[in-house]
Ligand code: NAD
C-alpha cells in the first residue's frame with residue numbers, strides 16, 4: 001500500500017487507502033473509526049458474489065457485528081424506488097446512530113449508500129470501498145451522494161463525506177473491459193482540467209494501466225485521487241473551484257438522460273463524449289486551439305472510447321438535449337455554466353453560454 005492520501009476537511013477529514021490486498025485488511029482499518037461495533041454493508045448483485053465474503057471475513061476478524069443488503073446492479077438503482085427499499089431494509093435492521101454503512105461497489109452503490117447514510121436517523125457514518133475504476137478514481141472521494149430524478153441526473157442528493165475510502169486495486173481484475181474504459185474517461189479528465197504532464201503521461205502509458213499493469217494502475221488511481229482530494233479540500237461544496245471536476249458533465253449528463261440512464265451509454269462513456277464537446281465549445285469560443293481539441297479526442301479514441309454522440313445512436317434530439325442542459329443543476333439565470341479549457345491542463349468556469357451556441361455545437365455532432 002502507498003502511504004494514505006488525506007482529504008483535508010477539518011473535522012470531516014479522512015484517508016484514502018490505495019493498494020493491493022486491502023479488502024482483506026478492511027476490518028482493521030475500519031474498526032478504529034467506528035462509534036459502535038455495528039456495520040451494514042450495502043453492495044450490488046454483481047459485486048456481492050465476488051467480494052462480499054472477503055469483506056465480511058475481514059470485519060468478522062475484528063469482531064464487528066454485520067448485516068448486508070444487496071441491491072440490483074446498474075444505474076437504474078439510483079432511483080427513489082430503490083432508495084425507499086434500501087431505507088426500509090436499513091430501518092428493519094433496527095440500527096442506532098452508531099451504525100456505519102459500508103458501500104461495497106461502483107459509483108452507483110457509493111452514491112445511493114452515501115445518500116442513505118446522510119438521511120438515516122438524521123445521518124450516520126459511511127465508508128467507501130469502491131470496486132470499479134470510476135469509483136476508485138472519482139465517485140468515492142469528495143462526499144457527493146445522491147440519486148437520479150426523472151428530470152435529470154444526480155438532482156437529489158447531499159454532501160456527506162465518508163469516514164474512509166479503501167481502494168483495493170486487486171478487485172479491478174474482474175471489471176468488464178467496457179467499465180474500465182468508462183472509468184478511464186474520468187482519469188483523463190484530471191489531466192485536462194489541471195495537469196498537462198499527467199495528460200502527457202496518459203498518452204504514453206494510459207494503455208498499460210488499461211491492460212492491467214499493476215504499477216501503472218496504482219499510479220493513475222493515486223494521481224486521480226490526489227487531484228480530487230486537493231480540489232475538494234479547497235472547495236468542499238462546489239462554491240467555485242470544485243466545479244472544474246464537472247468538465248464534460250453537462251453534455252455528458254444530457255446524453256445519459258437521452259439514453260435513458262441505460263446500458264446504451266455508461267456514465268464514463270457519456271463523459272468522454274461530453275469532454276470532446278466541451279473542448280469543441282472551448283475552441284468555438286476561441287479559448288483553445290483546434291489542435292488541443294483534436295489531441296483530447298485522439299487519446300480517448302486511441303484507448304477505445306467513443307468520442308462522438310452519433311457513434312452511440314443517430315436519433316438524438318437536439319432540442320430536448322438543450323432542454324436537459326437547462327434542467328442540469330449547473331444551469332443558472334442568464335444562460336448555462338460550462339467548464340471550458342484554454343488548453344490541456346487549464347480549465348475555468350464560464351457562465352452565460354447561450355442556446356444558439358449549443359445549437360451550433362450540436363448541429364455538427366448529431
Ligand atoms: P456502477 O456502480 O454501475 O458499476 C459499473 C458496473 O460494474 C456495475 O454493473 C457493477 O456491478 C460492476 N462492478 C463494479 N465493480 C466491479 C468489479 N470489481 N468487478 C466486476 N464488476 C464490477 O457504475 P460506476 O461506473 O462505478 O459509477 C457510475 C456512477 O457514479 C454514476 O451514477 C455517476 O453519476 C456516479 N458518479 C458519482 C460521482 C460522485 O462524485 N459522487 C462522481 C462520478 C460519478
Ligand code: GLY
Nearest residue numbers: 142144242245246
Ligand atoms: N465528480 C464531480 C465532483 O465530485 O465534484
